Amino acid sequence: MLTLIRHAQSAANAGSATFHPATIPLTTLGHSQAKQFSRSTVASPVGAIWSSPFLRAVQTAKPTAERCRVRIQEAPIHEFTYLCPARCAGTTATERMRWVCEYWERGDPNYIDGPGAESFAMFIGRARDALSIFSKYSHPIQAVAFSHGQFLQMIYWLNGYRGEPASEAGMREFRALDRMSPIHHCEGLQLFPASPGTIVRWPSSAG
DSSP states (O other): OEEEEEOOOBTTTTTOOBSOGGGOOBOHHHHHHHHHHHTSGGGSSOSEEEEOSSHHHHHHHHHHHHHHTOOEEEOSOOOOOOSOHHHHTTBOHHHHHHHHHHHHHHOOTTOOOSTTOOOHHHHHHHHHHHHHHHTTOOOSSOEEEEEOHHHHHHHHHHHHOOSOSSSHHHHHHHHHHHHHSOOOTTOEEEEOTTSTTOEEEESTTOO
16 A cells, blocks of 8 residues: 655745745644654555655655655655746745636646746646556555645546546646645545555545
8 A cells, every 4th residue: 555645834834935846844843743644554664655855745754764764765746836936936825826826727738837837737747657656566565655735636636537637627627626625734645556546535534
C-alpha cells in the first residue's frame, strides 16, 4: 500500500508573504503536525519514502524518515505552479487571489502564465506519470509519498473522471472538486497496487 500525504501547514497557508513556491517552509505548527504524522499507523513501518522537492514537503517527510530510518527519495510530485513565480514573489495568498481567480476563469488548459509556470495540461501529464510509477510499487512494507494538495487532488480526480481532463470542462470540474472537498494538511490518499484503480481518501473520514 502507498499513502500519499499533503505537507503540513506552510508559511503561505498561514498567510505570510512568500518568494518562490519551492522555498516555502513549514510553520512551527507545521513542524508539530509533521512529527505527529510520523507517529501515525501509516507512517511506521515504511519501506520507501518519496517527497516533492519543495521545502515544505521535504520538511514534512523528515520526521517520518528519521523515525523509520528510511532515505527520502525525490519525486516530481511537486505542487501545481500555475502562476508565474516571479510575478508572485513577495505576495501573500490573499494578494494573489485575483490572479488565481483570473487563471481558473480563463479555462484554457494550455495557458502558461510565464516562466516557471505550468499549464493545466502539463500538470495532468505529470500526475499521470506519477500515478503510473506509484501503481507499480510492490514492496511488502507500505510506502509514503509527501506531496501537495492540488497534486493529490489531481491523482484522485483523474482516477474517476471519464471526460477529457485537458479541457475547459475538465478544468472547471477539477477546480470545483478542489474547492468543495480540499485535502487538508497531513491528510491524503491511499493507493492499493493489488487492486488497480483503487484510490481512497485518508483518513477515511476526509472530505
